[in-house]
Amino acid sequence: MKKWKMFLRMISQALKERKSRVAIVFFAIVVGIGVISALFSVYYDINIKMSKELRTYGANLALKPNSDQAQNLSLNELERVIAEFSQEELVGYRPNLYGIAEVESQVSVFKSNKPVVLVGTWFDQIDKINPYWQIEGELSINHDIKDEVVIGRDVAEKLGYDIGDKLKLATENTWGSEEFLVTAIVETGDDADNRIFLNLGVVERLLAKEGQLNTAYLSVISKGEDLKEKAAKINQKLSGVELETIQKIASSEGKVLDKIKSLMYLVVMVILLSTLLCVSTTMMTIVAERKEEIALKKALGAENQDVIIEFLTEAIILGGIGGLVGYGLGFVGAQLIGKSVFDSAISFRSMVMTSSFILSIVVSCIASTLPVSRVVDIDPAVTLKGE
Amino acid sequence: MGLITLENVSKIYDGDVRALDDVSLEIKHGEWVSIMGPSGSGKSTMLNLIGCMDTPSKGVVKIDGIDISKLNKKELTKVRREKIGLVFQQFHLVPYLTAVENVMVAQYYHSMADEEEALKALERVGLGHRANHLPKELSGGEQQRVCIARALINYPKLILADEPTGNLDKENEQIVVDLFEELHRQGHSILMVTHDPKVGQLAQRQIILEHGKKLESNK
Structure with missing residues (x-):
């Protein structure tokens, strides 16, 4: 043996x-x-x-134009930044184009126009970038819809609008007012309650800023890599943009x-x-x-x-x-x-x-x-x- | 030259307790020697020295020409493994191994386990039919016969038996004694410690120990 x-x-x-x-x-x-x-x-x-x-806390990255080089971002620049993240990492991204619009008040007897901050964005990204927003009504997911508006809770209360109402607004670039259907009211607990939201394409036209953006917010899952370091790398690689971590969210995640x-x-x-x-x-x-x-x-x-x-x-x-x-x-x-x-x-x-x-x-x-x-x-x- | 030689051997514990005191003896090849004496006379100490489980404090112990007095534990183990077959009073079988496996354990530590050869050794002690039984399934006499088979399996120069009949009834004692007689007839050298004068007398030579000294020997 x-x-x-x-x-x-x-x-x-x-x-x-x-x-x-x-x-x-x-x-x-x-x-x-x-x-x-x-x-x-x-x-x-x-x-x-x-x-x-932790993505339920919303975006953890903000994209802005590099102030030394440009005042605005372009959609192309946003797409280049987005390309730096894999599909698994990227929860969502929402571009913003801001402007001022005159909105007709339903409350006053004379229906006077009031200035309101106008935001052009993509509604389908709201639940990914701002999942904590309370939404009454429905957000259209189609970027091409041109006649729907989403309004903040304060705007709705101060100007007397509700879901299903027609809202007239004008900008300095438009001839007279245009009419939009209120499809949703959002309650955000921040400045967004005082804003009105339209599809990005519509706002580009109303403000005459085709293909331009002011900011974009990104919600990204960090796979062990430090988000701040990744943002710095992207900033180094892509000129004209400044990608920043939203400190409050990113540091509490860490x-x-x-x-x-x-x-x-x-x-x-x-x-x-x-x-x-x-x-x-x-x-x-x-x-x-x-x-x-x-x-x-x-x-x-x-x-x-x-x-x-x-x-x-x-x-x-x-x-x-x-x-x-x-x-x-x-x-x-x-x-x-x-x-x-x-x-x-x-x-x-x-x-x-x-x-x-x-x-x-x-x-x-x-x-x-x-x-x-x-x-x-x-x-x-x-x-x-x-x- | 004798198989075992003790020259003026003493074993001293704690500085002044002399378990063995200046003992000399020689055991020849093929000889059967019994060591007798009362408790505390030094029988176990002598057995431990000859069994390479201890070294003397003074004197020389030679086993088959090898002076074990200066060997370390590892070297002592080697000599014991190669030269000596041990039979204990309390049998000491591995409880979870069968009779044949217990015999094979000794082969395993010596060189190579050989089941066929182990079976033959068991047959030699009349236990071929009990080869696959565990120790707890064997009688005292049968267990002791397994121990004898285990002691023989590596063809040792000397069989060292410590009170091999001490735990047996008369019938089994006779069987074991007969076995030792047969082994002696076959030429095996046997050193047996015993209390029993009847068993001791069967040996060719009796050595009596008392207080660590060799009192007498019949030769």
Whole structure:
């Protein structure tokens, strides 16, 4: 019989002999590695998932013309900036062209015209860039619709407009007033409540600023890369534009992610420590229980290293199988976390599986080192005499 | 040259406790020697020295020409593995291995496990039919016979038996004694520690120890 066959025969029989102790070690590794692999699976997705979640706070990048070179942006420039982001990164982008319009007030008896800030934009991007806006009515998603207007809550109240009303407005570039149908009223809690919104193309015509923009807002998912650095790179690459992070949003994103990461590291350390302790104390008991067997093997000619290798192999087998089972359960756990917290699946990462497998073997070996080192101290002459 | 030579061997513990005190003896190839004496007389100490599980404080212990007095633990293990077959009073079998696997363990640490040869060794002690039984399924006598098969499997120069019949009933004692007699007839060298004068008398030579000193020998 080949030596390794006898070796495996002894290892497998030894593991079968102490089912309850083996079960404790196995269970400790499965639970420890399960939780750690679940956390790591979530950890590697958390940047993307959290960033997606935080997109509900709205845009995190603002595009403006570089004040040294131009007063306005062009749609082309916006498209060039957008091309710097992948489809997965880009949640949405909304261009803005501002101007002043005279809007007929329905409240005063004489129906006088009042100046209102006019914004040309794309309505289909509002829920991506400003998801917190309260919208009453419907926003048209077609960029080509020319006769619909969306008004801010304050404008609606001050000038006496409601959904379905006809709103007359004029700019200094138009001959007389043009009529638009109010299709939605937005309540934003900021300056946008005092504005009226039309499709970008319509405002370009009304202000005679074809193809021009004042600003654009972008909502971008950062995949681990610092958004500020990426914006700086784009600014360097594309002249005439200035892409800035919206500090309030971008920095709170970073802070939340950093805190979650720190918490996860702490949890992983605590779990690793408790797994180590559990495996170590159980291995200590196993070595104590098998003291006579160790002494016998040494009396029969086994060297310390032979016996230590046998014990460490048992630990490696338990660690390896426990690690794989733990990873499997951890992956299922990660899916449950993903579903309940982010409402999406957590991606399979072979790197996490390999790391869990290696970590479980390392943990079980480290945990066994102290107990197994006691093999050296076992004196066959004393132990076999029962002293 | 004898198989085992002890020259003025002493083993001193804690500075002044003399477990063995200036003992000299020689055991020849093929000889069966029994060591007898009361508890604390130094029998176990002598057994440990000859079994390479300890080294003397003074004197020289030679096994098959090798002076083990200055060997380190690793070298002692090697000599024990190569030269000595051990039989214990409490049998000491690996509880989760079958009879044949217990015999193979000794082969494994010596060189190469050979199941066929291990089975033959069990047949030699009359236990071929019990080869696949665990120690707990065997009687005391059967367990001791497995130990003897294990001790023989690597063709040792010396069989070192520590009270091999001490834990056996009369019937099993006789079986084991018969086995030792047969082994001796086949030319094996045997050193047996025993309390039992009847078993001790079966040896060619008896060495009596008391307070660590060799009192008498019948030859």
